[in-house]
Amino acid sequence: MAQTLEYIIDRERELKAIKYLSAAGFGAKLLGLFENGMTQSFINARTLTPSDMSNPKLAAQIAIQLCKFHQVEIPGSREPQLWNDIFKFLARASVLQFDDSEKQGRYEMISFEEVHDAVTHLKDLTDLLDAPVVFAHNDLLAGNLMLSEDEEKLYFIDFEYGSFSYRGYDIANHFNEYAGFDCDYSLYPDKDAQCHFFRHYLQPDRPDKAQDEDLKALYIETNTYRLASHLYWALWALIQANTSSIDFDYLGYFFLRYDEYKKLKEECFSLTQSFLSCSGT
Template sequence: MDVEANQAKQITNDNSNDCAKVNSNSTIDDSIPHSSLSVDTALPFPLMSPRIIELCKDLFRKWAKLDDSCFSVETVSGGITNLLLKVSVKEESGDNVAVTVRLYGPNTEYVIDRERELQAIKYLSAAGFGAKLLGVFGNGMVQSFINARTLTPLDMRKPKLAAEIANQLRRFHQVEIPGPKEPQLWVDMFKFFEKACALRFEDPDKQRIYETISFKEVHEEATQLKELTELFSASVVFAHNDLLSGNLMLNDEQDKLYIIDFEYGSYNYRGYDIGNHFNEYAGYECDYSLYQKKILRIFTLRQIHSG
């Protein structure tokens, strides 16, 4: 068992008797601690840090009586939708442990199904993916800390890493998550389309640009794509749907790759997950010259044909 997994096991075991119970239909195990506390993501870091410490004490019994000086809070790079924080704790035993606190971004509940995410974490974690879920609170979750660095778009182009990402994604696609198995691509696309049609901007320049969009044409193209897709027997799997560099981590010393953050995960076309990943090669600046057909061939062979 690696260090991160052992720390996560110790933290959850020490809280097993004090966890808030949830009903039998819950997507979360009864053993996962719950807190009603929330943390305002708009707070400046010096004011947010004490609130994070208070939250950790509320969630984890063994830390409840520790002095605040035993805690260290720092921001972690990689989050786009969420704010990520690393909390390091010096326990009474003298052991040093670390967890990741993930604060949901404002209004993300409109685009992310948090119940679906928590259910996915339960099964994907059991299959060896991502960080272990340690606790849930009003506007976020606490997970085990992964000692690794976030990849960059340039990292993803390296043949060795591309092959490992393909291997991991193939295993990811084999995990069975309970629930409807229809592709969510079209459901989500047309849901966002309806919301986009109803937008209004106070800024007149933005409103003028918005009014140049032909939503009728966009709807027709999306409908045509849906009809074309239905002509193929495309494989439907539980897909990550957001496999950009920020959701891939690498421990350079152990040469170990991690796929993380499953908040956009759903059943979807396998080809969509692969295509979306390669779209992310362009990075945040959308430099599509970074896309490489050679890497796509390596990736596809590993993803589809590996045993």
């Protein structure tokens, strides 16, 4: 399990970034760093639930905080890591061997040529969007959001997946987490709920002043990277299935996320290609 985490999570990147994120007011206060770890203060707050995230008031707070998070300056290369990570996961996931014959049989049902084509084609499409690159949280699920009722303050925590990435990916990944642990993707926010979030993200002080063209661009961007989120966590799950000691059906989770990608692909590609055509890209 430790080797798996080291392969998936860049601790050096996390420890470097957390100093700046903590100084900007994100997460618990950083008290000290040591090799491959840190000491932080205690946060007296409750963890959100997936249903909390869709509450309009909390959604607005999350959007405002995410805007601030994306503005934190982290020194070093700003090269986005999303596709590097996905291709790295794909290379590892495509050469696994399972001791369990039932798992091996399910694994052999996967066409990695098909998955490689899916990743390549989606990367080619997203490259055309020229989406802003930010330091992204990349794992903004309910469990990484805490609300202090006393302080009336929302906390982002756990930055181990943080990296420079695309603005729309971070938002889309968050929206996918509306599905909760049951992975009910019918709970993915509709266009009105997304625009409510986008307005507070784009114009935290005056959400009503967000421009229609900016809202449309962010909507397209987010719902294209929605597919990338499914591919990322599908491949992540395969690696976990081979090495994790946690009692969870990671293989089943791969198929769930990959099937959701396939279900949405045509609609999302069509939406994005239409937008690019109209904008002359």
